[in-house]
Amino acid sequence: MPRAVAHLKRRETVGPGHYLLHLACPEIAASAQPGQFIHLRVGDGTDPLLRRPFSVMLTNPDEDDVQVLVRTVGRGTELIADHEEGKQYDLLGPLGHGWPKPGPGEDIMLVAGGVGVAPLIFLADSLRTVEDRPYVRAIFGGADQDALVCWTEFASRCEEFTAVTEDGSAGETGLVTDVLVPEIERDRPQRAYACGPDAMLAVVAEICAGAGIPLHVSMEQWMGCGVGACLGCAIPAAEGGYVRVCTEGPVFDADQIDWERMNER
Ligand SMILES: Cc1cc2nc3c(=O)[nH]c(=O)nc-3n(C[C@H](O)[C@H](O)[C@H](O)COP(=O)(O)OP(=O)(O)OC[C@H]3O[C@@H](n4cnc5c(N)ncnc54)[C@H](O)[C@@H]3O)c2cc1C
Ligand code: FES
Incomplete structure (x- = not known):
């Protein structure tokens, strides 16, 4: 290790x-x-x-x-x-395994909640210098403006950026998912990436599945060993049983996860 x-x-x-x-x-x-x-x-x-x-x-x-x-x-x-x-x-x-790269010139959507912005900033940054770079749209949400940390680092690496807060203290008022739905209707992205609280990811997964958009999620679970030995980070898998966030993740295709069982935890 x-x-x-x-x-x-x-x-x-x-x-x-x-x-x-x-x-x-x-x-x-x-x-x-x-x-x-x-x-x-x-x-x-x-x-x-x-x-x-x-x-x-x-x-x-x-x-x-x-x-x-x-x-x-x-x-x-x-x-x-x-x-x-x-x-x-x-x-x-x-x-762990990082984000899969988007295809050349793809229109992609990044959805971040709170400190879930961190791995998405790294993704957006890595795409700046690729040939035929993707078109990057981002939605960043939090409870209030204090939760939108490092938003300039995020926004400056994206073609389009929308901030949203639950209390309306910055950007639009509501949840990231309130912005995601009209954004998809306006212009459907070819791929989406998301990181944030489990409840947010579950709704983003439902929206993307309904719209036929491939979604990659990064899961932030409690961890013990971090290297696959303790099963402390296991989450329910769509095909039954569990997957370890530390070794099989933290990035998964959203359809690898059983969101119903996640919501029951
Ligand atoms: C792959 C991965 C990446 C992460 N990236 C970041 C990051 O970039 N920035 C960041 O601030 N945090 C990140 N986290 C979460 C971070 O690891 C936890 O917040 C941290 O371990 C809490 O430690 P603590 O000792 O302060 O809290 P503890 O005393 O261990 O816990 C305090 C409270 O937080 C809860 N909690 C602890 N860990 C988590 C968790 N992972 N998810 C939800 N609730 C939790 C506990 O149940 C408890 O209620 C990440 C987690 C994972 C698995
Ligand atoms: S943290 Fe121990 S198996 Fe993942």
């Missing part, structure tokens, strides 16, 4: 409870693909015992730079919020 050491070069506050880590890690900067994640040991010693998974948001191999967006939700991410420059992390990565 790929193991590396990263140094915290800079920690930027990008919104309330949201931090952008700039890590020095040549191995990850050189090899991470959009959609892959790193599994960070966030504490010293055994508190907390388990590593925490985070998507790679951007890399700059020339500067050995890796950017990771972190939202504080519990013990591990609160520790990260206090880390000073120079903090050394032990990490595993890059792990």
Whole structure:
């Protein structure tokens, strides 16, 4: 399993409870693909015992730079919020399967909820320099404007961008799915990509299935080992049984997942 050491070069506050880590890690900067994640040991010693998974948001191999967006939700991410420059992390990565590439010139739609924006920024960034680049439309949603972290990094990498908040404090008012439906009716994309809360992904999957649009989703499950051994990250598979997010994912074709059983969890 790929193991590396990263140094915290800079920690930027990008919104309330949201931090952008700039890590020095040549191995990850050189090899991470959009959609892959790193599994960070966030504490010293055994508190907390388990590593925490985070998507790679951007890399700059020339500067050995890796950017990771972190939202504080519990013990591990609160520790990260206090880390000073120079903090050394032990990490595993890059792990998992990333996003499948769109076809040349395809019209694609990216749908992000909250920190689910991170792997989609990396995808949009990777498409900027490809020949016959796809036409990228994006919808980014959150509860309020504070949740739309790093939106300029996202918007600047897309041809069309719509922000949407539940309380109307930024962009349109409503849920990402309220914007997705009319966007599809206006101009049906050939492929869609989504990352965000499970409930959002389930509705996006239903909408895309109904419109016959192939959809790739990145699942953000609780993880233990991160390398396929503990089954802590297993989610219900459409063909029965379970799939592991850490090794078979985190990116799946939406029709690989049993959304009904996901909704019952
Ligand atoms: C592949 C992958 C990529 C991810 N990328 C990012 C990212 O780019 N940025 C980011 O901020 N977070 C990301 N996450 C989620 C992140 O790993 C968790 O928020 C983090 O592990 C929580 O650690 P904690 O110790 O702070 O919280 P804990 O104390 O472990 O948990 C606090 C609360 O959050 C819940 N929780 C913990 N993990 C998750 C989860 N994965 N999904 C939903 N609820 C959870 C717990 O049930 C609990 O209620 C990703 C997760 C996965 C699997
Ligand atoms: S986290 Fe252990 S199998 Fe996926």
